[in-house]
Amino acid sequence: MISKLSDTTQSKISIWKEDFFDTKTKISIKNLEKNLEELEDCFYKDLEFGTGGMRGVMGVGTNRINRYTLGRNTQGLSNYLNELYPNESVKVAIAYDCRHNSKKFAKIVANVFSANGIKVFLFEELRTTPELSFTVKHLDCHCGIVLTASHNPPEYNGYKVYWKDGGQLVPPNDKILINLINELDYRDVKFNANKKLIEFIGFDVDRVFIQKSVENGKLELNNDKNRNELSIVFTSLHGTSITAVPESLKLAGFKNVHIVDEQSLPNGDFPTVKSPNPEEPEALEMAIDLANKVNADIVIGTDPDCDRLGIAVRDNSGKLVLLNGNQTMVVMTKFLIEQWKNKGKINNNQFIGSTIVSTPMLPKLASHYGVDCKISLTGFKWIAKMIEDFPKMDFIAGGEESYGFMVGDFVRDKDAVTSTLLACEIAAFAKSNGSSFFNELINLYSTHGFYKERLLSITKKGKKGSDEIKNIMKKYRNTPPHEINGSKVILIEDYLNSTLIDVKNNRTKEIVIPKANVLIFTTADDSKVALRPSGTEPKIKYYISVNDCLKSKNEFEKINIELEEKIDSLILSMNL
Numbered sequence: 399m400i401s402k403l404s405d406t407t408q409s410k411i412s413i414w415k416e417d418f419f420d421t422k423t424k425i426s427i428k429n430l431e432k433n434l435e436e437l438e439d440c441f442y443k444d445l446e447f448g449t450g451g452m453r454g455v456m457g458v459g460t461n462r463i464n465r466y467t468l469g470r471n472t473q474g475l476s477n478y479l480n481e482l483y484p485n486e487s488v489k490v491a492i493a494y495d496c497r498h499n500s501k502k503f504a505k506i507v508a509n510v511f512s513a514n515g516i517k518v519f520l521f522e523e524l525r526t527t528p529e530l531s532f533t534v535k536h537l538d539c540h541c542g543i544v545l546t547a548s549h550n551p552p553e554y555n556g557y558k559v560y561w562k563d564g565g566q567l568v569p570p571n572d573k574i575l576i577n578l579i580n581e582l583d584y585r586d587v588k589f590n591a592n593k594k595l596i597e598f599i600g601f602d603v604d605r606v607f608i609q610k611s612v613e614n615g616k617l618e619l620n621n622d623k624n625r626n627e628l629s630i631v632f633t634s635l636h637g638t639s640i641t642a643v644p645e646s647l648k649l650a651g652f653k654n655v656h657i658v659d660e661q662s663l664p665n666g667d668f669p670t671v672k673s674p675n676p677e678e679p680e681a682l683e684m685a686i687d688l689a690n691k692v693n694a695d696i697v698i699g700t701d702p703d704c705d706r707l708g709i710a711v712r713d714n715s716g717k718l719v720l721l722n723g724n725q726t727m728v729v730m731t732k733f734l735i736e737q738w739k740n741k742g743k744i745n746n747n748q749f750i751g752s753t754i755v756s757t758p759m760l761p762k763l764a765s766h767y768g769v770d771c772k773i774s775l776t777g778f779k780w781i782a783k784m785i786e787d788f789p790k791m792d793f794i795a796g797g798e799e800s801y802g803f804m805v806g807d808f809v810r811d812k813d814a815v816t817s818t819l820l821a822c823e824i825a826a827f828a829k830s831n832g833s834s835f836f837n838e839l840i841n842l843y844s845t846h847g848f849y850k851e852r853l854l855s856i857t858k859k860g861k862k863g864s865d866e867i868k869n870i871m872k873k874y875r876n877t878p879p880h881e882i883n884g885s886k887v888i889l890i891e892d893y894l895n896s897t898l899i900d901v902k903n904n905r906t907k908e909i910v911i912p913k914a915n916v917l918i919f920t921t922a923d924d925s926k927v928a929l930r931p932s933g934t935e936p937k938i939k940y941y942i943s944v945n946d947c948l949k950s951k952n953e954f955e956k957i958n959i960e961l962e963e964k965i966d967s968l969i970l971s972m973n974l
Contacts, residue, residue: 400434407441410460414441418585419466426458439860444580447572453547453556453934456499463555465506469587471557472507472543474579476514476588478571479540489517491537491599493530494545495638495703496664497555500524503545507557509591522600524664526638526704527558528813529607533599535564535810536606546703549675550935552667564810565782569912604642608815611646614806615819617737620827625651628826629694632818633658633685635674636665637702642815650819652826656692658685668702676701676708677801677853679720686710686718696825696835698818705778705812706801709821711835714954719836724757724851727797729839730817731760733824734795734805735767744768749788751781751796751804754893754916755928755941759842759849760797766846769794775893775914776930778802782810799851799941840951848948850961854940854974855932867931867938874917874929883968885921892917925968940974 403411415424430437440459445452445467452471454463479488490511494504501524508518519537521530527544534542542560550556559567559575567575630647632655634640640662647655661670661684668674671681676699689697689710697710697718709726710718731750738744749770752760764771770791774780781796785807797803802812805820825835843849858866878890890899891909893916898907918928928941944964946957 400438403434403438404442407438410441411437413584414459414466423458423464423466430458435860442861447559447567447576451544451556451558451566451934453550453554455553456555463503463557465503466584466587468503468506468557469510469589470582470584471579472510473514473587474575474582475541475559476511476516477582478575478578479516480514483540486540487517488515488541489519489537489539491519491521491530491533491539491542492545493521493525493527493533493543495527495547496524496636496666497545497547497702498552498666499555500545500666503555503557504543506589507543507545508596509589510587512592512595513588513590515592516595518596519599520596521603522598524638524641525604526642526815528611528705528809528811528815529603529642531560531564531809531811531813532607532610533603534560534562535808536603537599544703548703548934549673549677549701549706551673556934560811563782563786565786566777566779566811568779568783604645608642608646608649610808611642611813611816611819612650614808615646615816615823616650617733617820617823617827619737619740620823620830622651624826624830625822626653628652628654628696628822628829629692630655630822631658631685631689631692631694631697632656633661633682633697633699634664634704635671635676635681635699635701636661636663636668637674637700637704638664639700639704639814639818640664642704643700643818646815646819647822650823652822656688656694658688660684674702676706677723682708682710682720689718695829696822698821700814700818701801704814707803707814707817707821708801709835711825713836721839722851722853723797723799723801723803724759724849725839726801726821727752727799727803728757728759728763728842729824729835730803730805730820731795731797732763732838732842733820733827735764735769738794739767743792747790748792748794749784750794751784753777753780753798754891754918755930755939756797756799757849757851758926758943758945759846762846763842773911775912776800776916777933778804778812785810799853840948840954843948843954844951847945848954848957848961849943849945850958850965851941851943852965854942854969855937856940856974857935857937859936863936867936870938871915871917871929871931878917879919879972882919882921882925882927883964883971885923885925887919888922889920890917891920925964927968927972940969940972942968944968
């Protein structure tokens, strides 16, 4: 516990006690004076934009999501848009998820935009993040906003910013915007709405979005008979996907869809799960229970804003097993590339996108088909940016380890609506040919190598936790390990310093992608360990990848156990 607030915090609190701020805010500050550590955390810094926009705990203070921090950000964004497009009627689209206060926050954001003379298209009720990304381009908007904290716990909310292309904000616009926001006083925020500039949208956009989702997510080699024979269990985990996923599956021709009723009602408390995150096995427990009752072939769950999906499929023994994001995306990517190949559209001018912490298997898969695999920093905004950066190339798909996948370019962010449909299409086609989604994965391991990944995520909350994470990164950056799990470290990638060190040959090479606080160690046995502080949660993440040959599909279980044991040993060797 701390005994005194920092000077910075005291200075910020004094501003928030001025007349401009409402009485409720002042009372909240007064009540927090009984807990100085909490009060310090509320004000010691300004909430920052990370890989997925701005996310934080809801509450009073500069380091929280509230009316004033959202208003200040929106005022800065309004100023920037009006400056960039002085001779245009600036338009923005706004969506929001099921979280507490999301609808209220969306209206506050809409009010500020309209007060600055900006036309606002505001969804009348909650909608998915991929639909917002689509809407920005569909309605020819200059910008889009989603009020969401994605898969974070219930106390969080957030603010994702999208640009004209439908992708999230990237350099240089993000840096310029942040500087503009930082220059603003809270008194500069215009909260008084111009209601004439706010238009509510809904069904007309939904219809077009779902049609496009089906067009992109269906496999042409599949048929309705296959689709009817596939049994699906779907859960929205109390989130927004209930507004789009069932309808897209229905329109595509899937009739045997079982929805987890207990989790179908949007609810910001997420009452049936510890965390509404499909990366967590516990989140899909109810869906798997239902799947075992109805003998379903595949289980799919999405996070609250429907940009991530978790999948469970039956293994060779008939047991439902959870796939990770890397496994899901290699299978989906393979089928999409095959579809392009069957159409005669592969001509060495196509690419897929992935990230520096995702499976090394994906570039190998792409190379096999003569497709380029471009690698970016973590965060789907970078994958979406590739489409703009390489306009003369054809974009097929993009994926990352954190359960995100994008099919084609009609949406410019993770899209669990279209990806859910694609996964079901693959499962249906495989089943009709005496295979399964699981067997398709094993086939890929046999061809390209058996890659096994694991994410170790450690939560460190508050200012103290933030400092601990900084110290961990500093330690590994200043004194990198000479070996990991008995294997010598041969490559050190430091994305903050933009250096790749070839340890064996004592050579240093420049990394030519934007800077980020990420370290990656590669060992002589081709194991990889990446360290990265989360940009959206109070966590430090360790991404571990090991691999081996799979000479025969019959050896799958044996090699799988060996790789799991290798990861366990690696974690132990690093004292993680």
